Amino acid sequence: MIKEIIRQNIAETLQTLELSQDREYTVEVPNNPDFGDFSTNAAMVLAKENKMAPKALAEALIKGLKKNKFYKKLEIAGPGFINFHLSPSLFQNMLWYIHEQGAQYAASDMGKGEKILLEFVSANPTGPLNIVSARAAAFGDTLYRVMKYVGFDPAREFYINDAGNQVDILAESLELRLRELHGERIGEFPFEAYHGEYVKHLAQRLNALEGVKVFMMTEKDRMDHLKEFALSELLEMQRLSLEKFDVVFDGWVSEKTLRAEGVVEEVLSYLTEANCTYEKEDAIWFRSTDYGDDKDRVLMKSDGSITYFVPDLAYHLTKIQRGYTSLIDIFGPDHHGYVPRLKAAFKALKYDDEMLEIIYLQQVNLFESGERVKMSKRAGKIVTMDDLVNEVGKDAARYFFLARKASAHLNFDLELALQQNNENPVYYCQYAHARICSIVKKAKKDRILPKTYKKELIQKLNKPEELALIRKMTDLPGLLEMVALHREPHRLATYAEELCSLFHRYYNKFQVVNPRSKDLSKARLLLIDTVRMSLALVLDLMGISAPEKM
């Protein structure tokens, strides 16, 4: 907010001075407080094109900028930085603005309504969701919330791989468990089959519903039936897991449905028309190496079935047809070999492959008592998303998943997530919120809390700690734009901690509610209630609750 004001002010001043400003300069917060509240490198960056010495340019700029009453002091420093020392009245007015705007104060129209499709989780519907899916869910959902807040028109989609090899294996696994249930000896459970306990539960459930009816069908009917049953059950299970995590999707797109609609054939014909397919060893290949992939890819296998790639490409094309101009896929750590062929297909079909953006989430390691929790998918020994959420709760889980940037491996400390003290950042932030609520309640009881605040109160707020809190709040709009633009939700966590730290410090140093000085109390109530609103907003964007009492 303030940054933009300063930037605009500089631009106007440069214009009045008839100086060129073609190069990008920065306005930022210096890490040394002696250098003021903000500083700019404009004079240094623009010196060359204006054929002036940086310091001379800086001096001219300062002279022009001095007309603004919000600047307490302007100075040249170092090789030509201009340091801005702002007057308290600027911060006070900002507080009033934020108070008036409420929870919309940090919103913007930066996104200009651009239609963005966020695809995430998209797990195989062959088992419970794992913790990487949970990370993807938290990440994708929060990115969605922030993008929407800053003016994009985003949508969340889940692509269901309910056709193909893996679901066949699922049906076979279920059949084996079913036979087992009926006392048949099935020998050793096949290596590639699904070993998880949930398959046994599915078998029990189906058996309770239908008994031996299943075995009276023809083999093909039975497999279709088992497939359908398992898919609908597991999909519902996944949907519930996500719902418990406060993640809902705007669309669930089924691969099976896409295939039934004939889009697979369509994509194959597009690629053939584009002259980039060939036949080899009874299979049809896509010459993706022409478009930057490291090897050609099979589209249709020698047994006549289609690879995963084709319907997935078709799905991506439907996104474009539906008017999305930016397609963001959030993938797990094991998919980066897959992306070049998708991009290659975009290029082959004359779509701009820049539209397609892939975010890779790195893996999640669980730690308990300092030990890494070992998981084995084959033995069916995995910690699921539900296990995790049940153990540490939605708030802690979402917080921890969001606290690290996507490209970093995430070490999830289960004990830390459960701790209820200052070591646990989730509680640290929620506690700040509850604490403010408690103060407000106390003020109400003491009959100090006003129904509406009077603007004159802001003049009472001039302690450095108070101005620091206001300034932190003014950082939020810019931060949210940054989060959306660079797809970095983890910054919300850092921000929340910083804001809370400032508040806790303030709380320990100053008394907010003091019956002997009512106006000061009211002014401080205005301040902390605005902080509360600001914090609640950030927590809401993260999908974390803001409790009024703890």
Added chain:
RNA sequence: GCGCCAGUAGCUCAGUAGGAUAGAGCAGCAGCCUUCUAAGCUGCGGGUCAGGGGUUCGAAUCCCUUCUGGCGUGCCA
């Protein structure tokens, strides 16, 4: 072998997209509750930003290279 990601304090990680003296939490030590929630606060140490080169007024940040770790490299999805 090739490709992608990462390497910052003892540990877990930030670092406002190239800025001035690199930050926080934890762990360690010493303090703060008859006053609005001590799930909090204050103070003290701690660094070859993996190593080396380059780009420029200026590099943890950009480029090249080496090392270390993770992942990928199916007619699986």
